[in-house]
Amino acid sequence: MTDVLSIDPHTGEPRGSVATESTAQDVDEAVRAAAVAGAALRDRAVRVDLLRAAAALLEKDGADIVATADAESALGRVRLTGELARTCYQLRAFADVVEAGAYLDVIIDHADPSAEPAPRPDLRRFKVPLGVVAVFAASNFPLAFSVPGGDTASALAAGCPVVVKAHPDHPATSVLCARILRSAAAEVGLPADVVRLVHGFDAGPELVRHPLTAAVGFTGSVRGGRALFDIASSRSRPVPFHGELGSVNPVVVTARAAETRAAEIGAGLAASYTQGLGQFCVKPGLVLVPDGPAGDAVIQAVVTATVPSGPLLDSRMRAAFLAGVRSRAALPGVTEPLKAEEAGDDAAPLAVRPGVLTVAASRLAEGGPYRELLEECFGPVTVLVRYGSPTERDAVLGALPGNLTAAVHLAADERDDAAAELVARLSEIAGRVVVDGWPTGVTVAPAMHHGGPYPAATSGSTSVGASAIERWLRPVCYQGTPDPLLPPELREANPLGLPRTVDGVRTTS
């Protein structure tokens, strides 16, 4: 049995053992138990209660959760308090989604013997849960994208039991949150096993391979995510893998924007790329800045801004960050106006300082080793790419892999066709387009889309916002089924008062 240690990221020192790594047998037992418990999730009303009870219990133990998460992640109590609020908001938002019932997508087409081109039987369709969902917790959000996070909330909302693979950066937080979710289940009369937790690197592939695993939610690196995606896709019965893998989140600063508000843009960028020490999937990692004095002024504002130092989530990330910056900085033509480096002191020997790199767009066009600059470097660094023309700018955008976000900063009166075309161009390479803002801060709202072309996401789905529930559902159609044998969601009299589309007409209840 291998101990799972909680580590202090300031020092790299273990804080204590919080669990043991899950064996293949443990994973099997967890998935089977979740599958059995899942039957109890059929009732929508109890899922609403579960999600709301979970939010309330998380809030009740909020101080303990925030302290534990901070001790393991060094993300700070302010940020983690906000993240907890977001997590609870999200749980309640999904409770509202379940209660409203529109996500069931009830469609009823009555029989029509005279229909063309063929007589139509009575058809009734809605969506049902897929089964056990495997959730891989993210390093950088110990709460909102981990045990009690969006994948878990949306899966439970859909009626799917969940087995979470804890992230090794916050096992104590994971254990604490899993216990709270399981208490919430018990409180509303559900088996606690609707949520299970597993630990350890080997538990990941085991979980994805398990025959009863019906779908996977993942937030993490391209390398780890792709390995698990490949397992999910190569199973004898492949399962959907909704992964959020990696993104550089390009930002374009137009020439006119730089001319009119260089200082504001530079300060905004400095705050955004260093927020959470750059440990966000939506960190702006590549910024297209125009050549010339106005662009110089943007860069000047970025590199002179006051930015925080601190420890990254773990020492492996710290090493990857420092090595990633060094290898990019070593490319000919790359400058380093602000040097990312070790910044340890007695309190936090593992701290690092943010950095900024610059490179000419013409260099990126050479490809080869310069392609590294188009890949995500997790942590507080951003690459400023100087461009001389819209053509050069578009060539860089065209060379990028898929992104979660793409942003543009315009001048206040820049509302012409060229600007509209640029916005349209950005929509082709990202799941979310941001104008005159920064990508960090992903609002939990129905219109949010947190996903994008591969590798930003491995599917067309979102992991944030109401439609995240769609990932864990499949449609079922009932044909010619007598009313008493239909699930209540599809009965003629609409006993559950659901919104539905009947013979092409949408009714709200």
Place this chain on the structure above:
Amino acid sequence: MTDVLSIDPHTGEPRGSVATESTAQDVDEAVRAAAVAGAALRDRAVRVDLLRAAAALLEKDGADIVATADAESALGRVRLTGELARTCYQLRAFADVVEAGAYLDVIIDHADPSAEPAPRPDLRRFKVPLGVVAVFAASNFPLAFSVPGGDTASALAAGCPVVVKAHPDHPATSVLCARILRSAAAEVGLPADVVRLVHGFDAGPELVRHPLTAAVGFTGSVRGGRALFDIASSRSRPVPFHGELGSVNPVVVTARAAETRAAEIGAGLAASYTQGLGQFCVKPGLVLVPDGPAGDAVIQAVVTATVPSGPLLDSRMRAAFLAGVRSRAALPGVTEPLKAEEAGDDAAPLAVRPGVLTVAASRLAEGGPYRELLEECFGPVTVLVRYGSPTERDAVLGALPGNLTAAVHLAADERDDAAAELVARLSEIAGRVVVDGWPTGVTVAPAMHHGGPYPAATSGSTSVGASAIERWLRPVCYQGTPDPLLPPELREANPLGLPRTVDGVRTTS
């Protein structure tokens, strides 16, 4: 250059060469041309025109199309005339879907600086086309699931150009239909290359591998479909693969149903499993019949019904069908009350006769070689499984892989909990549950779901019905974007009159 021959399935003799097999270079050229042409599909109105023009032109050349398809498929003019009507209906139904615009799923959340837990920016989301869609035509539907079929119609409706891989069983029909679709494009002012056609076995993998291919639609065998799914999933940038692979479409006859209407059920089954000579993805291939005299009467009615003989779609399928029946019939305990066999005469030397196999549920429970009986055998054969108890029946259902459909025949007054539980059980293993009816005949309607757990489908999507369009779309969210820079679909004044959800309230226009 290898000739693509049109073959007469009655005799196996070539009717003539209709094209040459596409080289890798041809496929590359086709995909690139389609990608370029695709930009012209941005405008919804022109897509509506395209789909309606295609339907009108197909009808205009209907006699020629039906004659050509019949000469290559031997499916008969009545069936093919119906299939053409279905195909045109489908094209027009998708035109209506595009016109209505609800599929765009427009969601607008206005900015709310006082929102909890964080201020909310203006967010606007809708769905955009993925890019070039590769469509693999099905052997058994030369029209409705081939060049002008549902995958093509839904992809064009979504705004995606299409490259169709013709099925070798009907290359002349494919060439003819592709020419008509391209004429329709030209007629409405679109580049003809929004539809391209490729031929030949090697063109399939090339098409799925092509970097500009954004998604795949497939209807065919488990073996072929899985090979292409694996290619799609293992690309450096994986693409969604919406495949319909295989299904035995179980049917349960309850003891009370057999007691009350054995003759009707037997006759219905005989008609359903031999319709189109059993060459339907929804053919009832495994029927659970109760032990005892009532079940015997069902079987008697099935095997004494008058059933058609005729040629299958091609000689490879004929060989696979005859071999598949022989190997199943050779299993100990399997009886063959109606023997499927060669039935050639001068007019159709390759004709076959339908057959029926029976086996005890207890044998299936042995697994091993009996698992072959749980797999689809394409062609006019069905396996009647005798069961002694609901437990035995459920064990067979539990051993089945995923299905497109699962049906149950009940007695007229059988509306009790046991019946409801059985219907619910069937919904777990199939995408469509049919009560007191047969799975053949897939209605084109909004509530239809033609898909199901793997291998029935490789994704949660449907290939029939309005929601088939969802397969070719991805959401994009715009954040803080000034009105003039938004796509018209998302502008505040709703200039296109689209249904949308604004701040949680759904409006119809």
